[in-house]
Amino acid sequence: MGELDLGMVNWARAQFTLTAMYHWLFVPITLGLSFLCAFFETIYVRTGKEEWKRLTKFWMTLFGINFAIGVATGIILEFEFGTNWSNYSWMVGDIFGAPLAIEGIFAFFIEATFFAVMFFGWERTSKGFHLFSTWMVAIGSNLSALWILVANSWMQYPVGMVFNPDSARFEMQNIWEVILSPVAVAKFTHTTSSSFVVGALFVIAVSSYYLLKKRHIDMAKKSILVASVFGLLSGLFTAFTGDESAFVNASTQPMKLAAYEGLYKGSRGADIVAFGMLTPGKKTGDGQEPFAFEISIPRGLALLATREWNGYVPGIEDLVYGNSAEGLVGAADKIERGKKAIADLAAYKAARKAGDDAAGKAALERFNVNKDYLGYGYMTRPEEIVPPVASTYYSFHYMVYVGTFIIFLMLFFLKAGLSDRLPENRLLLRLGVASFFLAYLASEMGWVVAEVGRQPWAIQDMLPVKMAATNIGSGHVQGTFLLFFILFAVLLLAEIKIMLKQIKIGPEVA
Amino acid sequence: MIGKLDITTLQQLWWILCSVVGSLFLFLNFVQGGQTLLWQVAKDDREKSLIINSLGRKWELTFTTLVLFGGALFAAFPKFYATSFGGAYWVWILILFTFIVQAVSYEYRKKPNNLLGEKTYELFLFVNGSVGILLIGAAVGTFFTGSNFTLNAYNQVAWTHPLRGLEAAFSLFNLSLGLFLVFNARVLGAMYLVNNIDFKGLPQFEARVRRSCLSSFLLSLPFLLYVVVGLVFFDGFGVGKDGAVAMVAGKYLGNLLAMPLVLVLLLAGLFLVILGVTRTGLAKSTTGIWFGGLGTVLVGLAVFFTAGFNDTPFYPSKADLQSSLTIYNASSSHYTLTAMTYVALAIPFVLAYIAYVWRLMDARKIDERDLADKKAY
Numbered sequence: 038m039g040e041l042d043l044g045m046v047n048w049a050r051a052q053f054t055l056t057a058m059y060h061w062l063f064v065p066i067t068l069g070l071s072f073l074c075a076f077f078e079t080i081y082v083r084t085g086k087e088e089w090k091r092l093t094k095f096w097m098t099l100f101g102i103n104f105a106i107g108v109a110t111g112i113i114l115e116f117e118f119g120t121n122w123s124n125y126s127w128m129v130g131d132i133f134g135a136p137l138a139i140e141g142i143f144a145f146f147i148e149a150t151f152f153a154v155m156f157f158g159w160e161r162t163s164k165g166f167h168l169f170s171t172w173m174v175a176i177g178s179n180l181s182a183l184w185i186l187v188a189n190s191w192m193q194y195p196v197g198m199v200f201n202p203d204s205a206r207f208e209m210q211n212i213w214e215v216i217l218s219p220v221a222v223a224k225f226t227h228t229t230s231s232s233f234v235v236g237a238l239f240v241i242a243v244s245s246y247y248l249l250k251k252r253h254i255d256m257a258k259k260s261i262l263v264a265s266v267f268g269l270l271s272g273l274f275t276a277f278t279g280d281e282s283a284f285v286n287a288s289t290q291p292m293k294l295a296a297y298e299g300l301y302k303g304s305r306g307a308d309i310v311a312f313g314m315l316t317p318g319k320k321t322g323d324g325q326e327p328f329a330f331e332i333s334i335p336r337g338l339a340l341l342a343t344r345e346w347n348g349y350v351p352g353i354e355d356l357v358y359g360n361s362a363e364g365l366v367g368a369a370d371k372i373e374r375g376k377k378a379i380a381d382l383a384a385y386k387a388a389r390k391a392g393d394d395a396a397g398k399a400a401l402e403r404f405n406v407n408k409d410y411l412g413y414g415y416m417t418r419p420e421e422i423v424p425p426v427a428s429t430y431y432s433f434h435y436m437v438y439v440g441t442f443i444i445f446l447m448l449f450f451l452k453a454g455l456s457d458r459l460p461e462n463r464l465l466l467r468l469g470v471a472s473f474f475l476a477y478l479a480s481e482m483g484w485v486v487a488e489v490g491r492q493p494w495a496i497q498d499m500l501p502v503k504m505a506a507t508n509i510g511s512g513h514v515q516g517t518f519l520l521f522f523i524l525f526a527v528l529l530l531a532e533i534k535i536m537l538k539q540i541k542i543g544p545e546v547a
Numbered sequence: 548m549i550g551k552l553d554i555t556t557l558q559q560l561w562w563i564l565c566s567v568v569g570s571l572f573l574f575l576n577f578v579q580g581g582q583t584l585l586w587q588v589a590k591d592d593r594e595k596s597l598i599i600n601s602l603g604r605k606w607e608l609t610f611t612t613l614v615l616f617g618g619a620l621f622a623a624f625p626k627f628y629a630t631s632f633g634g635a636y637w638v639w640i641l642i643l644f645t646f647i648v649q650a651v652s653y654e655y656r657k658k659p660n661n662l663l664g665e666k667t668y669e670l671f672l673f674v675n676g677s678v679g680i681l682l683i684g685a686a687v688g689t690f691f692t693g694s695n696f697t698l699n700a701y702n703q704v705a706w707t708h709p710l711r712g713l714e715a716a717f718s719l720f721n722l723s724l725g726l727f728l729v730f731n732a733r734v735l736g737a738m739y740l741v742n743n744i745d746f747k748g749l750p751q752f753e754a755r756v757r758r759s760c761l762s763s764f765l766l767s768l769p770f771l772l773y774v775v776v777g778l779v780f781f782d783g784f785g786v787g788k789d790g791a792v793a794m795v796a797g798k799y800l801g802n803l804l805a806m807p808l809v810l811v812l813l814l815a816g817l818f819l820v821i822l823g824v825t826r827t828g829l830a831k832s833t834t835g836i837w838f839g840g841l842g843t844v845l846v847g848l849a850v851f852f853t854a855g856f857n858d859t860p861f862y863p864s865k866a867d868l869q870s871s872l873t874i875y876n877a878s879s880s881h882y883t884l885t886a887m888t889y890v891a892l893a894i895p896f897v898l899a900y901i902a903y904v905w906r907l908m909d910a911r912k913i914d915e916r917d918l919a920d921k922k923a924y
Contacts, residue, residue: 094921094922097922098921098922101654101922102654102655102658104654105650105651105653105654105655106650106651108607108610108650109646109647109648109649109650109651110647112610112613112614112643112646112647112650113643113647115614115617115618116617116632116639116643118621118628118632119617119621119628119629119631119632119633119639120632120633120636120639120640121633122633123629123630123632123633123634123703123704124629124633124703126621126625126628126629126632126633127625127626127629127630127702127703127704130621130622130625130626130628130629130879131625131879131880131883132883133621134618134621134622134623134625134628134879134883135622135879135883135886135887135890137617137618137621137622138615138618138619138621138622138623138887138890139622139890140618141611141614141615141618141619142615142890142891142893142894142897143890143893145611145614145615146608146611146615146897146901148607148611149607149608149610149611150608150900150901150904151904152607153604153605153607153904153908154904154907154908156922157600157604157908157917157920157922158907158908159920160916160920161907161908161910161911162907162908166907170904201880204702205700205701205702206625206702208879208880208882208883209879209880209882209883209886210882212883212886386700390700507633507634507636507704508703508704508705509633509636509706509711513636513637513711517636517640520640520644524644524647524648527662527663528647528651530662531651531655531661531662531663532651532655534660534661534662535655535658535659535660535661535662537660538658538659538660539658542659545921
């Protein structure tokens with residue numbers, strides 16, 4: 038395949054980062070707040086009390102403002118695979134396209150159809166059908182998360198497929214393996230539950246603000262009570278699924294695990310760094326100590342990654358240079374085999390074109406020996422398979438610290454709410470407002486861990502990012518980057534202004 | 548049963564499915580058409596709000612159908628998805644741009660403190676309905692006029708025109724198809740508004756909407772004529788017996804004659820649209836949208852079938868005829884098409900609940916009471 042200009046690839050990368058992180062500003066609130074709206078409305082329908090209806094409608098207004106820009110920033114992602122990553126789209130479209138189409142059929146229409154009822158159907162449908170619609174919006178939103186996360190998980194852990202040398206693409210062999218892969222299960226549960234936490238914190242932050250201002254006190258207290266129960270349960274589940282994600286990473290993406298744990302040299306019964314600062318300027322294989330300082334928990338990493346006291350966890354350098362004692366092949370060998378695979382594939386193609394069946398068959402047999410290393414053939418040096426360690430490491434640790442803190446925060450809110458001592462606990466309320474932003478950042482950092490941590494691969498071990506882009510020239514990509522940057526900045530500013538105004542206005546008065 | 552279908556049948560089936568989704572999108576463009584009518588037919592704030600709130604209950608369906616159209620093409624014809632989106636870069640980016648600004652406009656237009664002001668959001672809606680639909684029409688036009696791309700042995704796309712897809716909008720045929728779609732969307736928009744809004748006490752407003760249906764239809768005719776004449780007389784792209792793509796005289800007319808059913812779809816569709824126009828523009832009926840809508844779907848199907856069936860490459864390359872994409876060389880594998888066909892069994896259920904909710908929500912027409920609601924757009 039033709040090589041691509043790296044400057045252009047990096048602009049395409051930057052554009053994907055921009056659009057994905059932008060979209061993610063709105064998704065967690067949609068995923069979490071949709072369920073909270075459903076809870077609130079269920080309480081209204083059960084109790085028949087008007088104050089719960091007003092409360093539900095207020096949160097739905099904020100939900101709608103957030104939802105609109107979520108939709109707007111989402112459509113670009115669906116088509117960006119084609120516009121900026123057409124090599125990728127061709128090479129894996131046979132597998133990757135399916136979950137995107139399923140997402141459209143099974144999830145987006147549920148959202149689009151029932152959203153209209155949720156917002157405009159109060160007087161037009163029965164109480165029961167309206168409640169049903171609100172639930173459907175929550176379920177539809179989370180279903181759409183399911184399918185896009187299945188697609189993302191497949192990039193991290195490509196299963197259920199085979200490379201077809203004739204079409205020069207990967208083809209699906211088993212859709213169930215794709216959908217039910219352990220990475221997909223871990224990713225879906227971790228992403229949705231952590232988004233529930235963000236949604237719950239949104240409600241807590243706005244309500245805390247009201248309590249601090251001594252406005253809408255009854256509504257704020259009620260909202261906090263429901264949100265803190267939801268947030269606490271989701272927070273605990275997030276911790277559990279986060280642990281599961283790391284365990285799955287150990288077998289599917291050991292390099293990513295090593296990067297976010299800052300583990301350069303692997304060992305049996307490895308310790309886990311609870312707090313630590315990486316040595317600035319540390320490079321793979323330069324012999325420097327990885328940490329400037331650290332506090333470790335003995336055998337923690339072995340337990341996390343292998344569920345055994347004495348399990349082996351490979352470090353970055355073991356994966357790059359190999360470790361014969363543990364049976365690890367180094368990247369240099371893989372690159373060499375990959376280059377052979379590329380040459381044999383080209384020979385196969387040439388023979389097929391010339392109509393030389395015997396030569397084609399021989400080339401194909403040679404290709405099949407090394408085909409699992411095809412992606413490595415595009416690497417130039419072994420160290421290229423190491424992702425940016427510092428950003429992965431710090432993002433991961435920030436996420437874990439905030440995630441743990443939030444669980445305790447939820448507990449305090451629940452306790453204060455149950456004993457009806459929220460209004461006087463002003464420190465807790467201030468923390469409630471501030472923590473929303475901490476959690477938001479943690480949610481984004483989760484994606485940094487997932488996506489920066491798997492560099493340089495678009496498809497783990499199969500297709501490097503630098504081979505996945507569209508060959509279009511960096512000028513065009515810079516142009517669209519700027520276009521989206523400005524457009525999204527303006528829309529975000531509008532969204533924030535509208536949101537703050539609506540929060541200031543508050544719920545309808547009785 | 549689905550598991551036993553051969554790949555050719557599946558490829559044809561998925562072209563039909565994609566065509567259905569694409570044609571439904573053209574019908575649902577009544578939302579975009581309505582958006583461009585806003586400044587023309589609404590003379591005060593109340594009339595404007597009635598239109599926005601009427602369209603505002605449907606825009607997401609159109610938007611979602613576009614997304615599904617993209618997703619279905621990705622899953623079933625990934626080579627088209629990769630080639631066209633990556634190649635005709637700017638035309639798709641600009642189309643997306645108009646849909647991004649549409650998505651926030653309904654929700655933000657009337658909200659206090661909305662940064663850009665009411666007029667800007669209305670402009671966004673207008674741009675979506677005009678430029679967006681025009682470019683979609685131009686992109687569909689390239690199914691007949693061809694594009695400027697080559698594919699290498701690894702199916703990587705290279706575009707040979709510096710405008711990167713925007714050149715599609717400078718072909719008279721593509722432009723005509725685009726403008727026809729813009730005016731047809733306005734025809735449908737007027738039909739929908741007549742059906743959806745309670746005009747009690749607003750006879751002049753109703754008259755303006757009905758008139759705009761007729762005038763938009765008349766304005767669409769020259770462009771329709773050019774498209775039809777083009778299809779009848781132009782050389783088209785054809786796949787020969789040896790599998791090689793070549794220019795064939797009267798190819799698309801030949802397709803229509805070789806597939807009489809498609810010709811019937813086309814003529815019946817046009818007839819239904821005209822029927823819808825007369826019911827809306829010349830009579831007092833509110834049911835024009837169902838005739839116009841069904842008619843648009845049938846015409847859409849005829850267009851897509853003419854482009855893809857009867858040994859015709861649906862995404863032909865002017866730059867290198869042999870790089871042209873057919874539904875047979877651009878499709879997913881047998882396994883994926885089979886799996887996706889099982890998924891497609893859900894489509895009737897999806898259509899059923901959409902229809903059910905539509906009926907439920909539209910049982911009472913949009914009126915003053917809807918504008919008084921705090922959540923109104």
